[in-house]
Amino acid sequence: MRYYDKITPDGTKDLLFGECEQRSQVTKTLKDLFTAQGYRRVMTPALEFYDVFGKSAAKYLPKESMYKLTDHKGRLMVLCPDCTVPVARLTATRLKGMPMPLRLFYNHNIYRMFPELKGKSTEINQVGIELIGGEKLRSDLEVVELAARCLSTIGNGKYRLELCDIGYFKAIMNSLDVDEDTKEEIRYQIEQKNYASLTDMLGKYKDSKAAQALLKLPRLFGGAEVFEKAYELFDENGAKESLDYLKGIYEYLQALGLGDRVIIDLGLVNLAEYYTGIIFRGYFHGIGEQVLSGGRYDQLLHDFGVEECSVGFGINVDLASQKVKTVEENIPEVLVFAPDTKFLAKAVHHRRELEDQGMLTENCVFDTMEEAFDYAKMRGIPKVHLVGDDITVCLTKKK
Numbered sequence: 001m002r003y004y005d006k007i008t009p010d011g012t013k014d015l016l017f018g019e020c021e022q023r024s025q026v027t028k029t030l031k032d033l034f035t036a037q038g039y040r041r042v043m044t045p046a047l048e049f050y051d052v053f054g055k056s057a058a059k060y061l062p063k064e065s066m067y068k069l070t071d072h073k074g075r076l077m078v079l080c081p082d083c084t085v086p087v088a089r090l091t092a093t094r095l096k097g098m099p100m101p102l103r104l105f106y107n108h109n110i111y112r113m114f115p116e117l118k119g120k121s122t123e124i125n126q127v128g129i130e131l132i133g134g135e136k137l138r139s140d141l142e143v144v145e146l147a148a149r150c151l152s153t154i155g156n157g158k159y160r161l162e163l164c165d166i167g168y169f170k171a172i173m174n175s176l177d178v179d180e181d182t183k184e185e186i187r188y189q190i191e192q193k194n195y196a197s198l199t200d201m202l203g204k205y206k207d208s209k210a211a212q213a214l215l216k217l218p219r220l221f222g223g224a225e226v227f228e229k230a231y232e233l234f235d236e237n238g239a240k241e242s243l244d245y246l247k248g249i250y251e252y253l254q255a256l257g258l259g260d261r262v263i264i265d266l267g268l269v270n271l272a273e274y275y276t277g278i279i280f281r282g283y284f285h286g287i288g289e290q291v292l293s294g295g296r297y298d299q300l301l302h303d304f305g306v307e308e309c310s311v312g313f314g315i316n317v318d319l320a321s322q323k324v325k326t327v328e329e330n331i332p333e334v335l336v337f338a339p340d341t342k343f344l345a346k347a348v349h350h351r352r353e354l355e356d357q358g359m360l361t362e363n364c365v366f367d368t369m370e371e372a373f374d375y376a377k378m379r380g381i382p383k384v385h386l387v388g389d390d391i392t393v394c395l396t397k398k399k
């Protein structure tokens with residue numbers, strides 16, 4: 001039998017020293033941005049009941065993608081696969097009756113199984129925010145601007161934000177006379193930007209304005225010119241209103257000087273069942289996967305019995321950490337060693353004094369001089385302080 005005692009599960013990894021620091025830097029930067037704007041931290045458990053993810057979330061978190069286990073009563077539990085859903089649960093319970101809007105942020109690991117996508121992380125450290133119970137336009141503007149600021153701060157001004165309003169796609173779909181399965185297949189092919197399959201599926205509806213618009217949807221990608229094309233393509237059944245709204249957000253971002261960072265992508269139709277308004281995704285150059293994803297999701301809270309609307313985003317901290325400079329490991333300046341054990345307490349005092357002076361030190365846990373000096377040389381620690389009746393400072397040379 002194969003024994004898995006020296007590896008970590010697929011999609012997980014150990015982090016060492018500087019890598020942990022890089023992560024901490026990203027989470028600290030984000031936390032500072034959030035708290036400066038009135039967002040307050042919440043923590044929810046890593047284990048949740050499966051039922052929490054049973055309604056809205058089931059539409060985009062297939063049950064096959066969740067890690068499941070049972071508690072002592074045989075109840076089905078999951079390792080939390082998404083941060084937004086537990087926040088909705090919290091809003092319906094302990095946060096019930098709190099003054100709105102609620103500005104919340106979190107930093108959690110989430111767990112998702114991707115059997116078909118080797119190389120993807122199954123344990124993802126995610127930091128994110130949710131703005132609950134505010135007026136739609138003002139909330140969307142606040143959250144999109146904050147998303148851009150997070151990306152800009154971490155990416156040193158270099159990032160790309162893709163923006164869409166799912167209402168446009170939904171308006172077209174609602175005008176198309178096909179069954180639900182076909183609709184889902186169309187949505188999938190648009191998401192994949194698979195023109196060939198789309199043409200196969202929709203080509204036959206030559207007289208349908210909606211079908212022709214769907215065929216062109218993956219190409220509706222770019223700057224302000226996208227709007228003109230989109231209005232021309234389809235403006236019925238609520239499509240015009242969605243475009244007007246999205247254009248307003250785009251113009252606001254332009255007024256903030258972010259125009260060259262923002263791209264309109266009307267083919268951004270992933271999670272179409274979950275999001276109900278704007279959807280956005282953030283990217284960094286050189287990282288293929290999205291680093292940030294978010295949007296407006298009004299139905300989720302309603303499913304938890306809360307008559308409020310909400311918008312938010314999550315940032316993949318591991319991916320974002322790739323944009324932070326590798327942090328050099330701090331090497332201690334002094335190794336404190338008491339060759340005779342009767343001076344161990346004095347060595348502790350001495351080490352603490354050095355620490356109080358702001359020095360980085362280590363206590364020696366070897367018995368002999370030879371081992372102590374060998375270790376100091378190996379680690380590159382420049383000095384050994386020998387503690388006896390007196391304290392002797394010795395210089396070491398790197399091995």
Ligand SMILES: N[C@@H](Cc1c[nH]c[nH+]1)C(=O)O
Pocket residue numbers: 082083084128129130293294295296297311312313314
């Ligand atoms: N929970 C979403 C991100 C999000 C937060 N709020 C709204 N959307 C995700 O993991 O992709």
